[in-house]
Amino acid sequence: MIVIGRNEGERLAKCLMSVIAIGTPVLYVDSGSTDGSVAMARGAGIDVVELDTGIPFTAARARKEGFERVLRLVPDLSYVQFVDGDCEVVAGFIEKAMAFLDTHHDVAVVCGRLRERYPQRSIYNRICDIEWDAPVGDTDACGGNALMRVDAVESVGGYRADLTTGEEPELCGRLRAAGWRVWRLDAEMVLHDAAMVRFGQWWWRAVRSGYGNAQHAYLFGTLSRRWESLRAWLWGVWLPFACLALGVALGPLGWAAWLIYPLQWLRQTLRNPGPLGERALLALFQLGSRFPECWGQIRFMHERFLGRQRRLIEYK
Structure with a gap:
């Protein structure tokens, strides 16, 4: 399990609680947080990667360095779940996604329904929740939260660290070009706290x-x-x-x-x-x-x- 974040505060605390409850090893990758996120993660017994502050931060870089660290720690890993630090993993999703990959050997990435935790707080949160209600089945790309087949990701070189945004569609594009498929399950995956209350x-x-x-x-x-x-x-x-x-x-x-x-x-x-x-x-x-x-x-x-x-x- 790889969690990435920067100054997520209480949102990160809820995220870490949700992933710890699943019982799988967790790695947290921090992009220069100043709100105590690193201490919070270490206090929960989680291994932490602190990105070099001399290199521009990107989510893609955090995912790539997290993936490389996980492979060093667990070299025989079959699947890895990526989670954004402002999200909580819904109980039962990981098991459903792993079971799907176990029986669909041409699928490299599995994602599910992303929901906004507080859609009633602002019109902007509500828009996020509507946007994320995407069709299930074979899809072009996933978002930041997804379960991935390790050997498939390795075979295409993993994430590109130099992308400022959109690293998931780019990775999924290379996976599909290599013959893999990306699948969205009809299952609740994570609760996301967009925290958008201002224009x-x-x-x-x-x-x-x-x-x-x-x-x-x-x-x-x-x-x-x-x-x-x-x-x-x-x-x-x-x-x-x-x-x-x-x-x-x-x-x-x-x-x-x-x-x-x-x-x-x-x-x-x-x-x-x-x-x-x-x-x-x-x-x-x-x-x-x-x-x-x-x-x-x-x-x-x-x-x-x-x-x-x-x-x-x-x-x-």
Whole structure:
């Protein structure tokens, strides 16, 4: 069991309690926490890896170094569960996931239903819970919480430590290219405490997503990431400028071009799954996220131009 975290405080305490209860060896990887997380983990009898502060922190780096340490400690390990420090593992999931891998030898990664622990605390938490209700079965990628087949991960070289975000889809892409499958079970996996109660937190979470899309499009030329990047520019930059120009040039008729946004919201609402209220709410945030996603892409291009590597993009 590999838990990664940075300044998760009480959330980490709940996470560690949930994984200790399972009874398997646990390793905690810390990315420069200043809130006593390392002492808390060691006090619980957990082995800790403290990442070198001289190298930029990324979740990918934490997962990679944690995986390498676990293999040194338990060289004959068959499966490894990755857990984010703000999540609690649901009792019984590990056993279900291991049983699935035992009988499906072409599957490298198993994940399950990720739920927000406090969806009622804010609209932003609620959006997270809706987003995470993904279809079960064969899937393209997992999130940060997943059970993985050790030999499969080793065979493709593990996580890329240089990715600022989106390291799981990138790893799953290499696994699928090598003939492995990724599977989402119809089972509760973890409770996640997003702790998003302010607009600024939601904004920076979307900035991180845009940064990751730009980084993936640049490094790997991934078609889906290129489309996500272009879509953000379309709705977040090009169309606003076009609508503004039409309004200035044509007056009332030109200002009507802004109707494209409510029409897009309606279109996305009809396309989203689930109850109507959730579909409409998700569509609103999907459309609004294009603006911070563009900002994330601009930050990536700026840092690439300056030859810099970004540390974690945090929203908490």
